Amino acid sequence: MTLNFSQLWRYEDLLAQGTLMTLLLTVIAAGAGTLIGVGGAVLVRGGPRPVRWAIRGYIEVIRNTPALIQLFIIFFVLPSLGLRLPPFEAAAVALSIYFGAYAIEIIRAGLDAIPRAQLEAGQCLGLTRWQVFRHIVLLPALRTIYPAFTSQFVLLLLGTSLASQVSAEELFHVGGFIESRTFRSFEVYAVICAIYFALVMAFKLAFAGLERLIFRWPMRR
Amino acid sequence: MALVEIRDVHKSFGSVEVLKGITLDVEKGDIVTIIGRSGSGKSTLLRCINALETIDRGEIRIEGERIAADMPNLRQLRQRVGIVFQAFNLFPHLTVERNITLAPVLTGKVPKEKARDLALDVLARVGLADKIDAWPEQLSGGQQQRVAIARCLAMSPHLMLFDEVTSALDPELVGEVLKVMEDMARQGMTMILVTHEMGFARTVATKLVFMHQGRVWEQGNPAELFADPKTPELKNFISSVK
Incomplete structure (x- = not known):
């Protein structure tokens, strides 16, 4: 087999645009999913019983069904109920809901990991509940969940390729398009793979740097 | 009037009655x-x-004020009553200085620019002024407990x-x-x-x-x-x- 990457250079702009869309999709879904995660984790720990049940149901359904089917339901089924979303928006919503379910569990575990005695120490100093959360709970909880949360972020980034199935023009979809024009399957997917790999490694490096910057206190070994 | 008045206090956890009518005065x-x-x-x-x-059941009063978990000024009361725990309960992500100054600054007891002086003052009282920039994890158990005491002292408790x-x-x-x-x-x-x-x-x-x-x-x-x-x-x- 002879490798020929030269034909791919013509699609340089398309690849860059696809990469950008993948990043955008990841950031939107991670941002919205994190908001769902924080709200869900707070409610699942202290909300009214029906709300807790509803959130538990949401988590179980989302985590135990294929993300692709969830995306198809939003893109193909919702229009029959009167809600029609363009491909990119549908993918963003589906991935946000998907990421949110995992984020709730991760954040809940982080909050649960803070010893009750820490909260009591804060209360006994006359701090408000918000001050206790903001200054005593938040950072240690974040440190606890950081590895799981960043791993989930990476899985989300890789999972954005599902959006190609509803024709959202992210990186994998762009790859399919270029392959159909050049018939250089190996070269196309090798380059797409390399871009995903570079993106993941860049995020991992950034996360590691951020970790060193934020979580500076020594940990008991 | 006693500083702390405890009258016929009862407390149960489930079916286990732990306090059975405690009465005590602390001057x-x-x-x-x-x-x-x-x-x-x-x-x-x-x-x-x-x-x-x-x-x-019963009643606890501190400086004449009746204590209850739902009292509106519970936070103000807790600022006057320091408690030191068996397990120290220092905040591991804050330096010794921040452990001590967090509550005085947030509750408005001391302005931020005077906070380090306050920390140095209370740390000197427990013999740990040189540890002001240390992390709790870097201290021995005894030192951590002394910092916990200093943290309470910083609130000028009664x-x-x-x-x-x-x-x-x-x-x-x-x-x-x-x-x-x-x-x-x-x-x-x-x-x-x-x-x-x-x-x-x-x-x-x-x-x-x-x-x-x-x-x-x-x-x-x-x-x-x-x-x-x-x-x-x-x-x-x-x-x-x-």
Whole structure:
């Protein structure tokens, strides 16, 4: 087999645009999913019983069904109920809901990991509940969940390729398009793979740097 | 009026009644040590004084103010009542300075620019001024406990509660914490301590309270109670911890 990457250079702009869309999709879904995660984790720990049940149901359904089917339901089924979303928006919503379910569990575990005695120490100093959360709970909880949360972020980034199935023009979809024009399957997917790999490694490096910057206190070994 | 008035306090956890009608007065400047076997209700009583536990019946007043978990100015009251825990409960992600200044700054007791001076002042009182920039994890257990005491002192409390503060320490570290508490006693701080340190109870305390089965079994002058316990339960307890 002879490798020929030269034909791919013509699609340089398309690849860059696809990469950008993948990043955008990841950031939107991670941002919205994190908001769902924080709200869900707070409610699942202290909300009214029906709300807790509803959130538990949401988590179980989302985590135990294929993300692709969830995306198809939003893109193909919702229009029959009167809600029609363009491909990119549908993918963003589906991935946000998907990421949110995992984020709730991760954040809940982080909050649960803070010893009750820490909260009591804060209360006994006359701090408000918000001050206790903001200054005593938040950072240690974040440190606890950081590895799981960043791993989930990476899985989300890789999972954005599902959006190609509803024709959202992210990186994998762009790859399919270029392959159909050049018939250089190996070269196309090798380059797409390399871009995903570079993106993941860049995020991992950034996360590691951020970790060193934020979580500076020594940990008991 | 006593600084702390405890009247017929009852507290149960499920079907287990832990406090069965506690009545106790603590005057300003008193050093009250509460002794007794595990499960006698000592720590629960201390937690009730600070409203960390809600009492089922009876009344606790501090400086005349009735304590309840749902009282509107509970936070203000807690700023006047410091509590030091057995497990130190320092905040691991904050330096010693931030552990001490967090509450005074957030509650408006001290402006941010004066906070470090306050930290240095209270740390000097517990002999740890040189540790102001350390992380809790870098300190020994005794040092952590002294920082926890300094953290309370920074709020200028009117009353300090100590819940078995030397129990989690290695024997060689107990002395440094007791010395700090003795210094505080000399300076006139009102203190209620749950402790197994009989030497402290005998020599520093102004009042000894022996709790047994959720009740105040005996109370009075420490020297007299140690020399002549009225009940066989206190007699047994004293001989068992000697």
